[in-house]
Amino acid sequence: MSKALEVIVLAAGEGKRMNSRLPKVLQPVGGRPMLAHLFDAVAGLQPARVHCVIGSGSEQVRQAFEDRDIQWVEQHERLGTGHATIQAMPGIDSGSRVLVLPGDTPLVETRTLSLVATEGADLSILEFRPSDVTGYGRILRDEDGRVVGIREEKDASESERAIGEANSGILSARADLLAGWLERLDNDNAQGEYYLTDCIRLAAESGASVQAHLADDPEQLLGANNRRQLAVLEQAFQARATGRLLDAGVTLADPSSVVLRGSVETGRDVFVDRNVALQGQVRLGDEVTLGIGCVIVDCDLAAGTRVHPYSVLEGVRTTGACQIGPFARLRPGSELAEGSRIGNFVEMKNTRLGPGAKANHLTYLGDAEIGPGANIGAGTITCNYDGANKHTTRIGADAFIGSNSALVAPVKIGEKATIGAGSVITQAAPAGELTLARARQKTLEGWSRPVRKPPRD
Ligand code: UD1
Ligand code: CA
Numbered sequence: 001m002s003k004a005l006e007v008i009v010l011a012a013g014e015g016k017r018m019n020s021r022l023p024k025v026l027q028p029v030g031g032r033p034m035l036a037h038l039f040d041a042v043a044g045l046q047p048a049r050v051h052c053v054i055g056s057g058s059e060q061v062r063q064a065f066e067d068r069d070i071q072w073v074e075q076h077e078r079l080g081t082g083h084a085t086i087q088a089m090p091g092i093d094s095g096s097r098v099l100v101l102p103g104d105t106p107l108v109e110t111r112t113l114s115l116v117a118t119e120g121a122d123l124s125i126l127e128f129r130p131s132d133v134t135g136y137g138r139i140l141r142d143e144d145g146r147v148v149g150i151r152e153e154k155d156a157s158e159s160e161r162a163i164g165e166a167n168s169g170i171l172s173a174r175a176d177l178l179a180g181w182l183e184r185l186d187n188d189n190a191q192g193e194y195y196l197t198d199c200i201r202l203a204a205e206s207g208a209s210v211q212a213h214l215a216d217d218p219e220q221l222l223g224a225n226n227r228r229q230l231a232v233l234e235q236a237f238q239a240r241a242t243g244r245l246l247d248a249g250v251t252l253a254d255p256s257s258v259v260l261r262g263s264v265e266t267g268r269d270v271f272v273d274r275n276v277a278l279q280g281q282v283r284l285g286d287e288v289t290l291g292i293g294c295v296i297v298d299c300d301l302a303a304g305t306r307v308h309p310y311s312v313l314e315g316v317r318t319t320g321a322c323q324i325g326p327f328a329r330l331r332p333g334s335e336l337a338e339g340s341r342i343g344n345f346v347e348m349k350n351t352r353l354g355p356g357a358k359a360n361h362l363t364y365l366g367d368a369e370i371g372p373g374a375n376i377g378a379g380t381i382t383c384n385y386d387g388a389n390k391h392t393t394r395i396g397a398d399a400f401i402g403s404n405s406a407l408v409a410p411v412k413i414g415e416k417a418t419i420g421a422g423s424v425i426t427q428a429a430p431a432g433e434l435t436l437a438r439a440r441q442k443t444l445e446g447w448s449r450p451v452r453k454p455p456r457d
Contacts, residue, residue: 002119003095003096003097003119003174004047004048004093004095004096004097005045005046005047005048005096005097005098005099005117006047006048006049006050006051006092006093006096006097006098006099006175007042007045007047007049007050007051007098007099007100007101008051008052008053008085008088008092008098008099008100008101009035009038009039009042009050009051009052009053009101009102009103010053010081010084010085010100010101010102010103010196011023011024011025011035011052011053011054011061011103012053012054012055012056012058012074012075012078012084013025013055013056013078013103013104014055014056014057014078015027015056015104015225017225017226018225018226018227018230019226019227022057022060023056023057023058023060023061024056024103024104024224024225025061025103025104026057026060026061026064027224027230028261029106029107029224029230029233029234029237030234030237030238030241030260030261030262031260031261031262031279031280032261032262033064034103034104034105034106034224035052035061035064035065035103035106036064036065037106037107038101038103038105038106038108039065039068039070041108041109041110041113042099042101042110042113043110044109044110044113045099045110045113045114045117047099048093048096049071049091050068050069050070050071051070051071051072051073051088051091051092052065052070052071052072052073052103053073053074053075053084053085053087053088054072054073054074054075055074055075055076055077055078055084056078058072058074071088071091073087073088073091074087075087079187079193079194080187080191080193080194080195080196081102081169081193081194081195081196081197082182082185082193082194082195082196082197082198082199083185083193083194084196085100085178085182085196086182086185086194089175089178089179089182092175092179093175094175094176094179095175095176096175097117097119097172097173097174097175098172098173098174098175098178099113099116099117099170099171099172100170100171100172100173100196101113101169101170102169102170102223104223104224104225105168105169105170105220105221105222105223105224106224106233106237107219107220107221107222107233107236107237107240108168108170108220108221109220112126112215112217112220112221113126113170115213115215116170116171116172116213117172120211121208121209121210121211122173122174122177122203122208122209122210123171123172123173123174123177123178123199123200123203123208123209123210123211124171124172124173124210124211124212124213125139125147125150125167125168125170125171125200125210125211125212125213126168126170126171126212126213126215126221127139127165127166127167127168127212127213127214127215128165128166128168128214128215128218128220128221129164129165129166129214129218130166130218130221130222131218133163133164133166134153135153135223135225136153136166136167136223137150137151137152137153137166137167137169137197138150138151138153138156138160138161138163138165138166138167139163139165139166139167139212140160140163140201146204146210147200147204147210147211147212148200148201148204149197149198149200149201149204150167150195150197150198150200150201151163152189152190152191152195152197154189154190154191155189155190165212165214166221167197168215168221169196169223170221171196171199171200173199173203177203177208178199180206181198181199181202181203181206182196182199184202185198185199185202186198219236219240222236238256238258238259238260239255239256241260241264242255242256242258242260243255245258245260245264245266245272248266249266249268249269249270250266250270250271250272250284251269251270251271251272252272253271253272253273253274254273254274254275257274257275257276258272258274258275258276258277258278259276259277259278259279260277260278261277261278261279261280262278262279262280262281262282262298263280263281263282264278264282264283264284265282265283265284266283266284266288267284267285267286267287267288267303268286268287269286269287270284270285270286270287270288270289270290271287271288271289271290272289272290273289273290273291273292273293273294273309274292274293275292275293276290276291276292276293276294276295276296277294277295277296278296279295279296279297279298280297280298281298282296282297282298282299282300283299283300283301284301284305285301285302285303285304285305286303286304287303287304288301288302288303288304288305288306288307289305289306289307290307291306291307291308291309291310291311291325291326292309292310293309293310294307294309294310294311294312294313294325295311295312295313295314296313297313297314297315298314298315298332299313299314299315299316299317300316300317300318301316301317301318302317302318302319302320302321302322302338303320303321304320304321304322305318305321305322305323305324305336306321306322306323306324307323307324307325307328308323308324308325308326308328309325309326309327310325310326310327311324311325311326311327311328311329311330312328312329312330313328313329313330313334314330314331314332315331315332315333315334316330316332316334316335316336317334317335317336318335318336318337319335319336319337319338320337320338320339320355321338321339322336322337322338322339322340322341322342322353323340323341323342324336324341324342325342325343325344326344327344327345328342328343328344328345328346328347328348329346329347329348330342330347330348330349331347331348331349331350332349332350333349333350333351334348334349334350334351334352334353335351335352335353336352336353337352337353337354337355337356337357337372338355338356339355339356340353340354340355340356340357340358341357341358341359341360342358342359342360343358343359343360343361344360344361344362345361345362345363346359346360346361346362346363346364346365347363347364347365347366348364348365348366349365349366349367350366350367350368351365351366351367351368351369351370351382352368352369352370353365353370354370354371354372354373354374354397355372355373356372356373357370357371357372357373357374357375357376358374358375358376359376359380360376360378361378361379362378362379363376363377363378363379363380363381364380364381364382365380365382365393366382366384366385366390367382367384367390367391367392367393367409368382368384368392368393368394368395368409369392369393369394369395370395371395371396371397371398371399371415372397372398373397373398374395374396374397374398374399374400374401375399375400375401376395376401377400377401377402377403377404377405377421378403378404379403379404379405380401380403380404380405380406380407381405381406381407382407382409383406383407383408383409384409390409391409391410391411392409392410393407393409393410393411393412393413394411394412394413395407395412395413396412396413396414396415396416396417396431397415397416398415398416399413399414399415399416399417399418399419400416400417400418400419401413401419402418402419402420402421402422402423403421403422404421404422405419405420405421405422405423405424405425406423406424406425407419407425408424408425408426411425411426411427411428411429412428412429413425413428413429414428414429414430414431414432414433415431415432416431416432417429417430417431417432417433417434417435418433418434418435419434419435419436420434420435420436420437420438421438422438423435423436423437423438424437424438425437
């Protein structure tokens with residue numbers, strides 16, 4: 001029977017080199033904390049338990065993952081990766097296999113982890129050959145090519161630094177053996193720390209079997225110790241995420257300019273123009289098009305929806321093909337039906353726009369229900385806020401709101417009602433009638449313009 005898998009994620013480091021108040025493992029990649037990516041990759045292995053060692057900013061880290069089933073372990077002093085691992089061992093079943101990984105390697109995927117997570121040697125390590133090996137531990141081998149240890153860069157001789165095989169920091173081992181090696185660690189090294197990586201030498205010396213798996217995709221194992229490395233990771237993440245969209249059948253006018261910070265589900269033949277940002281949970285139905293410079297956050301856009309350039313949408317749902325923008329700002333609770341149209345400089349919030357309804361120019365629609373086919377003229381404002389509470393505006397089907405009208409909520413405009421331009425509507429406007437609420441126009445006959453007085457002197 002195969003052994004249960006237990007995972008230890010090392011996340012107690014403060015990440016001094018980040019120069020930040022945020023704990024390192026909460027630094028975002030693709031809009032989510034590094035640790036979130038790791039937890040997702042680990043979950044794919046279906047481990048028995050996930051232990052996470054925390055220290056710096058531990059409360060903040062815990063809170064960020066409240067909804068996950070994680071065994072949190074405190075490391076009160078930062079004495080090194082070996083010391084951190086030791087803190088988690090009391091919670092580990094000695095009959096299990098343990099996978100240990102650093103919290104700052106967010107691009108690693110489940111299939112790469114499974115190279116080392118599966119049973120095999122007493123100790124398995126994951127190595128890679130990065131284009132720049134600086135900062136990583138180097139894999140030491142004997143004349144026969146057997147792995148005999150890992151040398152941290154700060155302890156390495158010049159010839160050891162020339163080694164291109166780098167330690168990913170990810171290893172797996174039999175729990176009982178690992179516990180024994182950890183007990184024998186010392187901190188006699190350049191950093192005065194208990195290195196987890198010294199377990200490799202201890203394992204080799206004890207005659208245990210040690211295997212190094214070379215990852216075929218080195219980018220997945222890049223670590224982030226500082227903001228330069230974080231920026232490299234971000235780029236790599238973006239390239240991977242946009243690559244997946246292309247594979248899914250999305251056209252990206254310029255993949256390198258698209259920003260992805262969340263999860264995106266797409267239908268067929270979606271078109272995304274340059275400089276578009278997609279954040280949170282985004283769903284784009286078949287043939288949705290997003291114009292240049294759009295920002296789309298937590299939106300569900302039905303097939304055929306067209307968003308024109310420089311529109312910002314958050315928490316928007318469209319239920320049929322409709323048109324939005326350019327320069328529209330749609331806030332949470334906006335819902336647009338088939339054939340509806342929102343034009344330039346229109347803001348919308350908590351408002352439902354019925355099928356075929358239109359608001360084409362310079363309008364604010366807040367807390368409103370707008371019936372099918374209604375036409376909202378330029379400059380219309382729903383006055384939804386009285387300074388204390390929000391109120392609803394209801395506009396019936398095929399109503400016509402003249403330009404520059406203020407609809408003071410709560411208020412109801414009947415079906416097919418017409419509101420004269422420039423009206424301030426404070427009471428219900430009956431269906432089918434023309435309602436005007438503005439000063440009547442008059443002409444003063446024979447009035448003449450004042451003339452400038454001649455200068456005195
Ligand atoms: C580590 C490895 C190095 C490897 C590299 C891969 C050691 C000694 N070195 O170096 O061989 O090439 O990762 O990215 O293991 N942590 C704790 N408590 C501590 C110290 C660290 O929890 O006392 C955590 C950190 O939060 C981090 C992880 O362990 O998530 C790795 O520590 P870090 O300082 O980043 O190690 P590296 O110098 O990158
Ligand atoms: Ca690191």
